[in-house]
Amino acid sequence: MNLAQMCMISIADRFWKMTYSKELIRRCSLEKLSLESVEVIAEVRRHIDDLILPVPLKKELQVITLRMGVQLVAWRPYSRYELRVGLQSFYKCIDHVHWDNNGIIEEVRTAEALYKAGLLRICHRNWRIICDYCLEECIIDFWMKLVTDSDQRRRQCICKTAKRECMIYLYWVLRMENNLEQFPLLARGYDDRRTLDENMLQYSYTHGPSATMYFQKRVDENVRKNS
Incomplete structure (x- = not known):
């Protein structure tokens, strides 16, 4: 794990915590669990293109951002059926999701953060x-x-x-x-x-x-x- 990748995970995390990014997740298909729509890719690219980064890093950041987004889409039914979180609370839950150094949702820290935020019934x-x-x-x-x-x-x-x-x-x-x-x-x-x-x-x-x-x-x- 290098510093550049850790920074990219942090940037991607902040991206998915934005209001319009949460709306992108809401519109993604639960059946396909995919973020391959033209709309989503275009929005991720637009956000990343505004950053002052070398082109190779921008491409890598796009991959990391989309990969983390796929996890959030997959996590949505888990939050609903396992954590008993409603749709509106789901958007708040995204603000408390923790990621490990590989860009994977860290379930234990996330559950703790959600409980302390009062989002678990x-x-x-x-x-x-x-x-x-x-x-x-x-x-x-x-x-x-x-x-x-x-x-x-x-x-x-x-x-x-x-x-x-x-x-x-x-x-x-x-x-x-x-x-x-x-x-x-x-x-x-x-x-x-x-x-x-x-x-x-x-x-x-x-x-x-x-x-x-x-x-x-x-x-x-x-x-x-x-x-």
């Missing part, structure tokens, strides 16, 4: 998402909103469902309830020879890299404290 699906990524700060805030929610059936439903879905969800519900001593009794395949965090690290291996990183840090921190 308090619902079971979004509880699972922030638990999947072990976004501790978001999970604590989500739980506080559940506790103060006038509709206690929502909290009961989330707790009941989460406890039987997987060990990661069970862990977070019990932790928020200050009831982690129940985890060894309820968890499948719990190894009493290991600490709770070591067990969670084992469970996380089949759950996702973000959860694995989270519990690996907790295990490492416990080792440092006890050494």
Whole structure:
């Protein structure tokens, strides 16, 4: 990864956050998941041509910009059906999308940013998402909103469902309830020879890299404290 490519990703990111660029995404076909229309290419070229850059870099920037746009078009149904984000909120969501150094949507940082921006509804699906990524700060805030929610059936439903879905969800519900001593009794395949965090690290291996990183840090921190 060189500095020039990082700068181009940043420029492309700013382009897609512009109001008229969001409108281009809205008009793109979800079936084709493509930005190959004459209108879109012309708009991207016009924007890039206004920049003072060598021609080879402009061509590369055009490719990067279109590639990132394709991802945003593909991400639109995900935001609707997985994150429960409406069409109008989708445009706001684009402002909080994070990209890695290869110009790929960074799902964990994006989910965290969307939650902190208040764009993720308090619902079971979004509880699972922030638990999947072990976004501790978001999970604590989500739980506080559940506790103060006038509709206690929502909290009961989330707790009941989460406890039987997987060990990661069970862990977070019990932790928020200050009831982690129940985890060894309820968890499948719990190894009493290991600490709770070591067990969670084992469970996380089949759950996702973000959860694995989270519990690996907790295990490492416990080792440092006890050494």
